[in-house]
Amino acid sequence: MYDRILLPTDGSEASSRAIEQAIGLATETGAEIHALFVVEDIPYAPEMMDDEVAAQLRSVGEEALTAIREQAEEAGVDVVAALEEGAPHTTIIDYSEAENVDLIVMGTHGRSGLDRYLLGSVTERVVRTAEVPVLTVRMEELEEE
Numbered sequence: 001m002y003d004r005i006l007l008p009t010d011g012s013e014a015s016s017r018a019i020e021q022a023i024g025l026a027t028e029t030g031a032e033i034h035a036l037f038v039v040e041d042i043p044y045a046p047e048m049m050d051d052e053v054a055a056q057l058r059s060v061g062e063e064a065l066t067a068i069r070e071q072a073e074e075a076g077v078d079v080v081a082a083l084e085e086g087a088p089h090t091t092i093i094d095y096s097e098a099e100n101v102d103l104i105v106m107g108t109h110g111r112s113g114l115d116r117y118l119l120g121s122v123t124e125r126v127v128r129t130a131e132v133p134v135l136t137v138r139m140e141e142l143e144e145e
Contacts, residue, residue, distance in 0.1 A: 002031040006101040008092045008126075009037055011064035014139035018107035019068055021137050025105065026077040035068040035081045036095055037061035038088040058083060089125035096132060104134045 007022040009015040026033050039057045065081040072079040080099075084091050096104055108123045127134045 002026070002029045002102040004034055004099060004101040004103075005031045006034045006036060006092070006096050006099070006104045007068065008088070008104070008106055008122075009035060009064045009068060010088075010122075011037070011060050012107070012109070014107035014109045015064075016107070017139060018105050018135075018137040019071060021135065022105040023072050023075050023077055025103070025135075026072070027075050031102070032078040032080060033068070033072050034095070034099055034101060035065050035072075035079055036092065037064050037083050038091045039083065039085045040088055041086055088122045089129070092122070092126050093129055096130060102132060104130055104132060106134060106136055108136050108138050 002025060005022050005026055007019065009019070022033055025031065037060075039054065039061060061083045065083065069079045069081055082095065084095065086094075092104070095101075104126060106123045106126060108121070123134075123136055127136065
């Protein structure tokens with residue numbers, strides 16, 4: 001069913017459930033996981049993207065990819081990790097096509113209203129433009145006390 005599953009991550013809590021789902025699917029199907037972290041270009045504020053900021057973002061990406069690699073290897077799943085630079089949604093789509101993935105598994109923050117309008121949704125853009133199925137995994141709602 002699936003040979004290659006793409007797992008884009010931003011290192012956030014929302015992506016942790018997607019990681020679990022992707023590893024579970026890979027375990028069931030024998031698929032290889034392609035973990036991808038995209039260091040986002042900031043076209044509207046290029047002065048903010050100096051070498052120090054870029055290095056920090058790459059460090060966050062490496063940590064996120066290492067965590068995925070460790071979790072997957074514990075489950076006996078093969079992992080290919082990649083750190084790319086660019087616009088997240090286009091980089092994810094380009095990677096999925098170049099690596100011939102069968103499925104993309106992504107977390108979603110569940111934003112709505114003004115937050116979604118202002119921040120946009122990488123997941124939504126990927127869902128609309130991907131040539132392969134996209135499994136979206138919503139972050140668990142925090143219990144109200």
